[in-house]
Amino acid sequence: MSTNITAGGAPIGATTTVPDSRGRFGDFGGRYVPETLVYALDQLEAEYAKACADPVFQAELDELLQHFVGRPSPLYHAKRLSQQVGGAQIWLKREDLNHTGAHKINNTLGQALLTLRMGKKRIIAETGAGQHGVATATAAAHFGLPCVVYMGEEDIRRQAPNVFSMKLLGAEVRPVTSGSRTLRDAINEAMRDWMASVADTHYILGSVVGPHPFPRIVRDFQSVIGRETIEQCRQRLGRLPTMAVACVGGGSNAAGMFHPLIEHREVELVGVEAGGRGSQPGDHAAPLTYGSPGVLHGSFSYVMQDEDGQTSPVHSMSAGLDYPGVGPEHSYWKDTGRVQYTSCRDDQAMAAFDALAATEGIMPALESSHALAAALELAKARSPDDVIVVCLSGRGDKDASEIARLKGVKFG
């Protein structure tokens, strides 16, 4: 048993048998947290193992996903968009049509059920774009649990409609004023709350980041995306797609899409990070593209950091991608070469948003627009026989005022 963490090494090919019992995806992952949280993480790991072995748990979750969330989400052939691009056929996995408008609800319902099983009485969460906050507030309201959501002040400004929704759903939104006042600081504050409240509180972490077992649990709950995609492709196309593309902030929708496809080696997988304004430090939020292995928020993974290990400032117009770290399984997939990671600038994502709205009548979230932008580029080089599935992880209504601001439009 080696406890060394060393990045890189020869590609060995990714497997789906990760993480190991210590939460390692190859070298990545682990549990770099204060001792106070070890108890809660052990408890969560044990409860999750029990739940996985309990058919009642899966049945409860399936019931909720079908009748409360509205799953399965459609797989939609964007014909006019594909025609305009003139290459591969683009299909959209419509997570934007889920209840609450994004993939986040898949995870929050699962973790809310775990909260009940652990006998905990209170839920806390962090949020960036607000989608995870809304999905957590929704799950908390559904089960009658009090809920506190930590959100950076900068994100509260950018995502006002979601803040209001969370309050309407009965959650308390606590502004985070420390550091960059974005998702990263919201996670710090949620962890601090949890340190003092672990006995009666569950922290519903919203992405495949953080200490073991969160990256695994969130990936598993989001894997319904990839499982449905496989099933829908088989039914409608008679085969698997050529390629699947998803945006990567922390990386939960991408992990959910990719994980069931990992062993299907013929399917190319592409993760798209936020390229922001450009490649200079501080202008983007793309740790897999520009970062290096390090420790952030309890996990060993690629991170944007300076030479001392201090987390670097990042930028994306999309609050949900504005994060200096990334889930450890993505780092594993990157280093094994199983998934290709690229990045897309703010302006490219905006152009993709406009294209989808104009050709298909669908407004994607700014986060999902990054995946779409990369897919449009990739599609050009492919033949019309190729199929690219894009995970449309959320809807764009929440971004309307921010898009107006970015476009210099005043309304209201």
Added chain:
Amino acid sequence: MNSIDQLFAELRSQQRKALMPFVTAGDPDVAFTAEALREMVRRGASMCEVGIPYSDPIADGPVIQASYTRALERGVKLRDILGMLGQTAPSLGAPAVTMVSYAIVYRHGVEKYCDQAQAAGVAGLIVPDLPAEESPQLLDVCTKRGLCLIQLVTPLTPRDRALRICETSTGFVYYVSVAGITGERAALPAELAENVAWLREHTKLPICIGFGVSTPEHVKLLAPAADGLIVGSAIVRRVAEAATRPPAEVLKQIGDYVASLAAALPGD
């Protein structure tokens, strides 16, 4: 023998207790930190804990977090801190340990960090985000250099796990008084002294209590159960004033405060 082991051997033989104040390195600058370390030892500190500022300190409350932010905004770098320690620690007359995130140790290089800490006269490391399961490699590197790696036990740590942690901790074990973050607290849990006493019966390792300890009353109450007490936020809060007040005044205030805590230790 490491200077921490020496210190506790001496204190135990005299039935005395340790007082370990904490100060954030580079707040407001490393020159002040060096002065503060000397002043605290002069006024009764038996060890000093030097906080290495980190951008994302999840175990720390608002006071220490703000001090880290101030220090980083003023541009303090690890090399400045280790340089200051190299000038200060060897002549301090008390062991100095660094409280440092594993994010920093890993990025700097585990062996390089330990080499440089040892060369600077540092006696040990507290790495608050490196639980026992993740610590074997760093422990090995520390042990080979005669550095202590101090592990933490909390009120939520099951007793069998606490004993396992004591086996992987060197120098002393840091008993976190409350489930939560660092910061001053008016009242500490009633069962704290009892839990520490239990652990002390089951390990030879000295035990120091930290988190929330801030008054001479706390010191009087807890010192008999432990081998030492750690005081952080209460000092950092006073240091925070150093940017706007004459540093000499702030240093004296910190010294008076440390002396008031030292006077509350039994046997002094």
